[in-house]
Amino acid sequence: MGDLIHEQGEQNGSFTHSRSELRLKMSLKAVKTWFLRLLPFVLCFICYYCSQFYFESYGVKSPQPTASLCHSFNSQRKWESLTLNISRKQDLFLKLEDFFWKYHPSPEALPYGVKGSELLLLKILAVTSKYTMPSNIERSDCRTCAVIGNGFAIKNSSLGEIINKYDVVIRLNNAPVRGYEEDVGNKTTLRMFYPESASYNPELNDDPDTLQDQKGFWKPPPLIWLGRPAQIRVLDPYFLRITARKLLRIPLKPTKQEKIVHPTTGILAVFVALNYCNVVHVAGFGYPESRNYQQPIHYYGQETMKSMKNSYHDLNQEAQVLKTLEEQGVIFYLHPHS
Structure with missing residues (x-):
């Protein structure tokens, strides 16, 4: 009898031990199951902080264009750091009702002034119906602006x-938007161009309400242009003149020994934004080294640095x-760059 009880006790002990092992295995299995379920979230969490470290290591923090960012930005101090000895000018476009020569005659011809083009501009301004940015932007106390260049860096x-x-x-x-939305977005408030670089049909690239901003030209524009007159604005030549003379130190009337140089549309757009906006962020700016003629220069198309060989721009000066x-904190890049 005693042996039977002892044997049964051993069996009970073995059974209890087996149950414990079973519970342990079930617990480990449950933990493993939950871990596998949580793994994607853990990886996302890790990837997020790795990406933050990556951006911060390049000096980029992926700022969001929120009101708090806008109000924390001391725009007056940033503007003064430009040391251009000029005031900010927030009226961007020429208007018919206060036509230019009423206040000051223009000493320069296009693209730095309107001398010799007054009658042509009168005709253009007479058929355009609006002269400002959209009213909700005009009324804003603090404007956040993104200037999107056409460079390969944004790809x-x-x-x-x-x-x-x-x-x-x-x-x-004429930089395209459709087909590139993931990298460049699809919102366009203002598209700046010289008439000769305009797309014959602006709606191929933009929303129909996009403002089309012309700046004067030195060669004929397209003969056929399907843009809507109500969306046309003529940028005050003041902005190009100051960009050239004070920002880039370009002589407006070069001597015979000096090469003719004009600001790119990109550097002009940055200066316009600095006048009009409280916060200015940029993306898609910069060219590859001029020696590398095979490097693509745009996020679209097949053009390379070879096409810039004889351009009328001083790319090195603009890059500087x-x-x-x-470095002064006046503009902020949205992506790493060289």
Whole structure:
């Protein structure tokens, strides 16, 4: 009898031990199951902080264009750091009712002034119906602006969603939006171009309400242009003149020994934004080294640095100016750059 009880006790002990092992295995299985379920979230969490570290290591913090960012930005101090000895000018476009020569005759011809083009501009301004930015932007106390360059640097940046959040999005020339929305967004408030670089049909690239801003030209524009007159604005030549003379130190009337140089649309757009906006962020700026003629220069198309070989722009000087503006905190890049 005693042996039977002892044997049964051993069996009970073995059974209890087996149950404990079973519970342990079930617990480990449950933990493993939950871990596998949580793993994607853990990886996302890790990836997020790794990306934050990556951006911060390059000096980029992916700022959101919120009101708090706008109000924390001391725009007056940033503007004064430009040391241009001029005041900010927030009336961007020429108007018919206060036509230019009523206040000051223009000493320069296009594109730096209107001398010799007064009658032509009168005709253009007479058929355009609006002369300001959209009213909700005009009334804003603090404007956040993104100037989107056409450079290859913005390709595969996935900045589209962030770009769309700015109050004002400025684009350049005929750079496409459709098909590139993930990187460059699809919001366009103002598209700046010289008439000769205009797309014959602006609606191929933009929303129909996008303002089309012309700046004067030195060669014939397209003979056929399907833009709507109500969306046309003529940028005050003042902005190009000051960009050339004070920002880039370009002589407006070069001597025979000096090369003719004009500001790019990009550097002009940055200066316009600095006048009009409280916060200015940029993306898609910068060219590859001029020696590398095979490097693509745009996020679209096939053009390379070879096409810039004989351009009327001083790319090195503009790159230095942009670098100075960045170092002073006047502009902020949305992506890493060289």
